[in-house]
Structures are given as structure tokens and as C-alpha cells.
Amino acid sequence: MPVSEILPLPDLTARCSPAVREPIALEPIAPAPVAPEQIDPEQVESLAGLLKALAHPARLRLLSMVAAHDGGEACVCDLIEPLGLSQPTVSHHLKILAGAGYLTRSQRGTWAYYRLVPGSLDAVAALLSEL
Amino acid sequence: MPVSEILPLPDLTARCSPAVREPIALEPIAPAPVAPEQIDPEQVESLAGLLKALAHPARLRLLSMVAAHDGGEACVCDLIEPLGLSQPTVSHHLKILAGAGYLTRSQRGTWAYYRLVPGSLDAVAALLSEL
DNA sequence: CAGATACATCGATGAATGTCAATGGATGTG
DNA sequence: CACATCCATTGACATTCATCGATGTATCTG
Known part of the structure; x- marks a missing residue:
């Protein structure tokens, strides 16, 4: 039986594990959090989705064009020509937004x-x- | 020769063209801007690129994990396990960020x-x- | 020097995305 | 009713993206 099973001390070879790189605790310590992040996974997915909807030049331009249009609103046919994309593509991006x-x-x-x-x-x- | 070539008045059928839907100007008016947006095209591309780099759950988590890590920095091997992705994938996302x-x-x-x-x-x- | 560790890069593969032509539904006009 | 316009949806296609295994490079240790 290897000694490590009786005395599971961290070996001294430098490895990545934080427990190895940290100074050895002399007293029992509270279990370190497994995940060193404090972000809610659902919130991350949600925020990523919101950003993905914005992360396209045509969609950013659409937002700007709609906001700058008369009365703060615009219909699809107003946006096709200045955007330079086909009508189905413009509708597609508007739906995503x-x-x-x-x-x-x-x-x-x-x-x-x-x-x-x-x-x-x-x-x-x-x-x-x-964030 | 059709009359429209001599008197190019807007016809009264409702179409999308803004010139048609606007009240008819009695005096000559300054040429309306062709593009109803005032966003710099380069800036739009740039911002879209910045957002695209953020628009992924793994990358948002990486940002959060790095920021929350000891000393405000983290090495790749600290991030692989909590992220649950392979080392090449983690390196890939870090490179994008x-x-x-x-x-x-x-x-x-x-x-x-x-x-x-x-x-x-x-x-x-x-x-x-x-924006 | 030999081995181990950390990390980046490469290559391949499956998934997601952007785009347009064609089609269809809804509304208004003659 | 016949026709035109606006718009969404569908289908097809090409491109981009995410992921992982394999490989290569650099550093450190014994």
C-alpha cells in the first residue's frame, strides 16, 4: 500500500492544483468552494443570449436606425434600403432583436x-x- | 411617353417610400439624408466585435472567474476544471477574450x-x- | 539528459449562424 | 374580385463557430 493512501499530504512537485500551490494549512480549514466563481449559471446563459442578439453589425445598425427614425419607430421597408440587406434578412434580424x-x-x-x-x-x- | 417622366409627382397609392408617405413639400427642401442612421460604420463593426467576444456563456464565466480569483489573476489550469471544458477549448476562449x-x-x-x-x-x- | 507539467496550436467534425430566392398570408386598392 | 404591397416563413447554401484529441514547445525537476 503506498504511503499516499495513509498520509495524503500534498507532494512538493509543483502542480497546478491550488491546494498544492497554497501554503499548507496547519489547522483544519473550511472546505474551499469547488467553483471559484460566484455567478449564477442561469444568469450567465441569459446575459450571453442578450449579448449574442446584439453582437452583429446589422442588428446594431437596426437599433440605431429605429431609435433615430421619426417618432421613434420604423417599419421594415424603411430599413431595407439603408441597411443594404434583403427583406427576409432584415425581418430575420428584427425578429431576433x-x-x-x-x-x-x-x-x-x-x-x-x-x-x-x-x-x-x-x-x-x-x-x-x-459582472 | 408616360406623364410620370414629365411630372414626376408622387402617386397616391400607398407605398413604403418615405417620400410618398410624407406630406408633399411645397417648397424645395434640402435633400433628405439617404441613410437615416448616424452611426459610424466602423464603430458599429468594432462594437459588434467586442460584443461577440462576450456573447458566450463560457467566456462570461471565465471573466467572472478570473476577476474573482486570488490576486485578480488566474492561470489556465485553475479554470479548466470549474469550467468543465477541455484545456484547448479554455485556451481558445481566453485567447478571444x-x-x-x-x-x-x-x-x-x-x-x-x-x-x-x-x-x-x-x-x-x-x-x-x-447607442 | 529524461520525464513531467502547463499551455498553445493544429486538424477534424458537428452545430449554429447569416444570407437570399421563393413562397404564402394579410391588408389595402381599383 | 383581381392586383399590388408589406411582411414573415421556409428551404437551401455557405460561412463561421465551438469543441476535442493529438501534437508541439517551453519550463521546471530530479
Whole structure:
């Protein structure tokens, strides 16, 4: 039987394990947290999703264009030409932005008007800063 | 020769073109800006790249773990196990974060220590808010 | 020098994403 | 009703991305 099974002392060869690199505790210590992060896994997934919805040039431009448009709203056909993408692609990006909560969609007649959700960008910015 | 070529008046059928939906100007008006956005295209690409680097759960967790680690820095081997990904994958994500300017890398001996760049998250958060 | 450890890079593979043409549904017009 | 416009959805395709095993390099130890 190897000695290590009786006296599981950290060996002195330098390895990565934090327990090895830390000075040896003489008294019993509280069990170190297994995960050295304090971020809620669900919150991380959520924030990553919010950022992924923003992480595209066309979508950032869409947000800016909608916000700067007359009355704070714009319909799809207003955005196609300045964006330089096809109508299905523009609708696709708008759907992603609306799904993430950055835009609201209201249909009036044949047109679909998109409007920036107030404070939505500041909210995700705040989440980033407190990370 | 169609009349429209002599008198190019906007027709009355409702179409998307803003010029059609706007009230008809009686006086000559300054040419409307073609692009109803005022965002610098380069800045949009840049911000999208910064956000793309953040838009992944593993990378957000890495930022959090590095920031919360002892001394504000952590080496790769400290992050592999709590993250639950392989060492090449962890190195891959760290490289992306460092390339975007969120982390710095300093090699000391065999270890590579990563450290959060102070203010980098607040900077991108500020860019988001002023979008 | 031989072996072990930490880390990056390479290559391959499966998944996700962006884009457009084509289609379809809904609304308004003549 | 027939037709045009706006918009979303579908399907197909190419590109990008995430992941891991294998390999290579550098450093440290004995």
C-alpha cells in the first residue's frame, strides 16, 4: 500500500492544483468552494443570449436606425434600403432583436412598426458593468 | 411617353417610400439624408466585435472567474476544471477574450496568468448605453 | 539528459449562424 | 374580385463557430 493512501499530504512537485500551490494549512480549514466563481449559471446563459442578439453589425445598425427614425419607430421597408440587406434578412434580424426584448413590434395595416424598448440597452449595459 | 417622366409627382397609392408617405413639400427642401442612421460604420463593426467576444456563456464565466480569483489573476489550469471544458477549448476562449482587450496575458515560468483589464467592461457598457 | 507539467496550436467534425430566392398570408386598392 | 404591397416563413447554401484529441514547445525537476 503506498504511503499516499495513509498520509495524503500534498507532494512538493509543483502542480497546478491550488491546494498544492497554497501554503499548507496547519489547522483544519473550511472546505474551499469547488467553483471559484460566484455567478449564477442561469444568469450567465441569459446575459450571453442578450449579448449574442446584439453582437452583429446589422442588428446594431437596426437599433440605431429605429431609435433615430421619426417618432421613434420604423417599419421594415424603411430599413431595407439603408441597411443594404434583403427583406427576409432584415425581418430575420428584427425578429431576433424583438425576441431579446430590445424592440417591440406593432402591426398597423400592412406595415409592421418596430420601436426601441426604453432602457433595454441600459439594462444589459448595467449587467455587464456589474459582472 | 408616360406623364410620370414629365411630372414626376408622387402617386397616391400607398407605398413604403418615405417620400410618398410624407406630406408633399411645397417648397424645395434640402435633400433628405439617404441613410437615416448616424452611426459610424466602423464603430458599429468594432462594437459588434467586442460584443461577440462576450456573447458566450463560457467566456462570461471565465471573466467572472478570473476577476474573482486570488490576486485578480488566474492561470489556465485553475479554470479548466470549474469550467468543465477541455484545456484547448479554455485556451481558445481566453485567447478571444484577450484579443478583444478584456484580459491580459502574462507568462511566468510554465504558467500563463490572465488578468481582467480594468474598465474594459465598463467601456463597452458605456458604448452600448450611448447607442 | 529524461520525464513531467502547463499551455498553445493544429486538424477534424458537428452545430449554429447569416444570407437570399421563393413562397404564402394579410391588408389595402381599383 | 383581381392586383399590388408589406411582411414573415421556409428551404437551401455557405460561412463561421465551438469543441476535442493529438501534437508541439517551453519550463521546471530530479
